[in-house]
Structures are given as C-alpha cells and as structure tokens.
Amino acid sequence: MSTTNLENKNVPTVLIVGAGIAGLMLGILFETIDIPYHIFDRTSAIRPLGSAMGLSSNTFPIFEQLGLYKEIMKFSIPFRSTEIFDSGLHKLGSINLDHRLFGYDNALFPRAKFHELLLKQIPVDKISYNKKVVSTEEKNGKTIIQCSDDSTYEGDILVGADGAYSGVRQSLYKHLDEKGMLPKSDLDDLEIGYLSMLGIATPKNPEKYPQLKGEATYLTNVIGTDKTWRAVSLAHNQISWSMGIAVSKEEGQALRFKNSEWGPKSNEVMIKGVDNLPCPLGGTMGELIEDTPKELISKIFLEEKNFLT
Ligand SMILES: Cc1cc2nc3c(=O)[nH]c(=O)nc-3n(C[C@H](O)[C@H](O)[C@H](O)COP(=O)(O)OP(=O)(O)OC[C@H]3O[C@@H](n4cnc5c(N)ncnc54)[C@H](O)[C@@H]3O)c2cc1C
Secondary structure, three states: OOEEEOOOOOOOOEEEEOOOHHHHHHHHHHHHHOOOEEEEOOOOOOOOOOOEEEEOHHHHHHHHHOOOHHHHHHOOEEOOEEEEEEOOOOEEEEEEOOOHHHOOOOEEEEHHHHHHHHHHOOOHHHEEOOOOEEEEEEEOOEEEEEEOOOOEEEEOEEEEOOOOOOHHHHHHHHHHHHOOOOOHHHHOOOEEEEEEEEEEEOOOOHHHOHHHHOOOOOEEEEEOOOEEEEEEEOOOOOEEEEEEEEOOHHHHHHHOOOOOOOOOOOOHHHHHHHOOOEOOOOOEHHHHHHOOOHHHOEEEEEEEOOOOO
16 A cells, blocks of 8 residues: 655645545645645545525625626525425515625525536546545644545644544544543534435426526425425426435434435335325425436435634
8 A cells, every 4th residue: 555645836735625515625725726636535426416505695796707607696595585384385474685785696506516516627537436434643743634445644734624523533533532532422422313315306296386587586495294395496497305204313323324325225115105295386295206307316414513723
C-alpha cells in the first residue's frame, strides 16, 4: 500500500471526502481561488437520485457571483408558500415563505439537476470515485485518508462532506474520545424518525394537474397519524413527491445503518402500503409513483441529531 501525496503547490492541499452538494460547492470555491484540492466519493457513478431540494433566497448572491444563478433558474421554480392538510385533505393552514424582498425568490428544483450543475464545474481529474474512506489519521502534520480499496492519500487539510453517517466524523470522534475531548452527547446514535420513499414523477398527462401551470410551486404537505406525504409541482411539468412512515424508537434502532445510502431498494412493499393515499394535486399518490421510473425511486431513513463538535 503506497500513499499518494496530492501536494502540488506551496499552499495547503485539501482532501474533501464526499461529492455531495457540500463537497462539490467547496471544490467550486477552491477552484475560483486556486487552492489545491481533491474530492473522493464512495459511489462508482453519480446517479440522478432524489426528489426536490430548495435554496433559500439569501443563498443566491453566491451563485450569482459564481455565474451559476441563471443556470439554476433554468430548472427551478419559485417557492413562496406551503399548504398543510390532514389525511382527509382538509386544509389545516399555510405558511408564507415569500422572501422576494431580499432580491431573489426561494427556489425549488430536482436535486439531481443541481448536483449535475455543480459537478460540471469541477475538473474531472479532481474527483475520484469508488473511494470509500474508512479511516483517517494525522501524522507529522499531514492528514492521511485510507480507502476501502486499501489506497491512501495525503494532504494538509481534511474536510468531511460525507453526509449524515460521515466516516470522517466517526474517525475524528474516535481520536477526540481517546483524548477525553468528545462531548458525551456526540457519541449518541442518530435517531431515525421516519422511513421515507421519494422521487420525481413526469406525468404522462400533465393536464391532469392544473397546478403545473402556476408561476410558483404548489407545495403541499399532508399530516396523517402515522404517515406524512407531500406532492410539489416543479418546473417542466414534473411533480416531486415523498412519503414518510413514522418508526418507533425500537424500530429505528433496528433499522440504523441498514440503508444509509440513497437508492432504489425493495420499494415494492412500501409502495403497496401507500399507493391509495389521496394526492393533494389530484388523484392518488400511487399515480405519481407509476409516473416515476422505478430505478429513480429512493427509499431512505430520515435521521435527526445535532452534533456539538
Ligand atoms: C443521492 C442523494 C439524493 C438526495 N436527494 C435529496 C432530496 O431529494 N431532497 C433532499 O432534501 N435531500 C436529498 N439528499 C440529501 C441532501 O443532499 C443532503 O442532506 C444535503 O444537501 C447535505 O449535503 P451533503 O453534501 O452534506 O451530503 P450528501 O448530499 O448526503 O452527500 C454526501 C456524499 O458523501 C459520499 N460519502 C458518504 N460516505 C462516504 C465515505 N465514507 N467515503 C467517501 N464518500 C462518502 C456520498 O456518496 C455522497 O455523495 C440526497 C442525498 C444523496 C446522496
């Protein structure tokens, strides 16, 4: 096993673990100020998974400066309010989220489109795939990461942008714990509150959903007793949807680490349990699921935790 030294300049080299939204965004910023960096991700290829994501209006100045604002707007829709219903689709209320006074709208878009745009800004030789980081260490003032394929890389600064189950964080915590410096609450497990399934439908018959003609998104949330679901009109005649089934503390503990990666895993059973739910945009949630390519439906656990360090 030999260690690859990525240093190529007389300035610190940054190792970024995770090519998600955070890791790519940091890479783009380093690109603009010429800081050497390299991004490592465990996936073999980026797949267009996920549902809708939103950016709040106050984040847009940075995208304007990076020349990406207009590009983001090509696949986005303004996001100005959200409507809340009970499981019989009786309206419980709405929340006004109109932030136009900051100079921009909030925006909603398919996460995959935004991710693809960020990825395009990073030179291909600055990302390595199939690099699952399993441990990190500090030696002689350098940071070293070890990947599951036994490769190691050396740099000066390490950034963990590897999501909720961050291996970098776990490694850092192990070192801090050995030194007695880790707050006890940081050792507690992530709590899993919901099992969630989601995707983006491209309805065969968009006329069925008049909300798709709106200038801004029609964002709906339904709150049932043990389930929540959501349907959201997006740009270009698409509808993002998601549904969550509440899990007990015990179920959550049993599920932990079973499915921490986004992807289409055994969704059929869950689909059967939710396809008759009424969709606030019309029809049933099952009809939206039918209009979504199966390989792009993700099932994921939604976890909660505030870390102190
Ligand atoms: C495929 C996918 C789809 C998503 N879809 C949605 C969505 O529709 N709506 C929404 O609100 N949020 C979604 N999320 C979550 C959302 O992107 C993040 O919660 C948020 O943007 C924070 O981004 P992040 O970069 O910190 O983490 P993430 O976006 O979770 O990215 C983490 C990255 O780190 C990589 N990684 C993890 N562990 C390791 C390791 N040990 N070694 C190397 N690489 C590792 C992962 O492959 C991933 O690319 C999705 C995340 C993913 C990965």
